[in-house]
Amino acid sequence: xxxxVLQLKQQENTNPQASPLPAxxxxxxxxxxxxxxxxxxILPIIPVSRTTWHNGVKSGKYPKxxxxxxxxxxxxxxxxRALLEExxx
Numbered sequence: 001x002x003x004x005v006l007q008l009k010q011q012e013n014t015n016p017q018a019s020p021l022p023a024x025x026x027x028x029x030x031x032x033x034x035x036x037x038x039x040x041x042i043l044p045i046i047p048v049s050r051t052t053w054h055n056g057v058k059s060g061k062y063p064k065x066x067x068x069x070x071x072x073x074x075x076x077x078x079x080x081r082a083l084l085e086e087x088x089x
Contacts (some may be wrong), residue, residue, distance in 0.1 A: 004086065014020060016043060020043065020045055021045065021077050021081065022077055023077070023079060024077055025076075025077050026066065026068075026074035026075065026076060027075055027077055028072075028073075028074050029050070029053070029073070029074075029075075031045065031048075032044070032045050032046050032047065032053070032075065032080065033045075033046060033049075033050060034047070035051060036041065044070060044084070045080070045084075046080075046084075046087075062081035062083060063076070063080065063082075063083060064073055064079075071075075
């Protein structure tokens with residue numbers, strides 16, 4: 001079962017401990033978009049494809065990443081929470 005952004009927001013409002021996002025810090029793309037190949041599967045916070053996400057970052061629709069290394073990027077949790085607020089409005 002894939003949870004929508006609104007379901008996650010409702011769950012977060014009723015039980016803040018159940019939120020898949022930490023209070024602060026950085027999150028990687030697999031956490032944001034989910035990963036069905038892990039056991040247990042990681043549910044998506046934002047249910048879009050990788051291509052859609054990267055195109056949205058490029059166009060400015062989604063937040064810009066922070067480069068952690070040569071092949072590693074992450075997003076600030078605060079930016080993702082702001083995006084969820086914007087998408088939920």
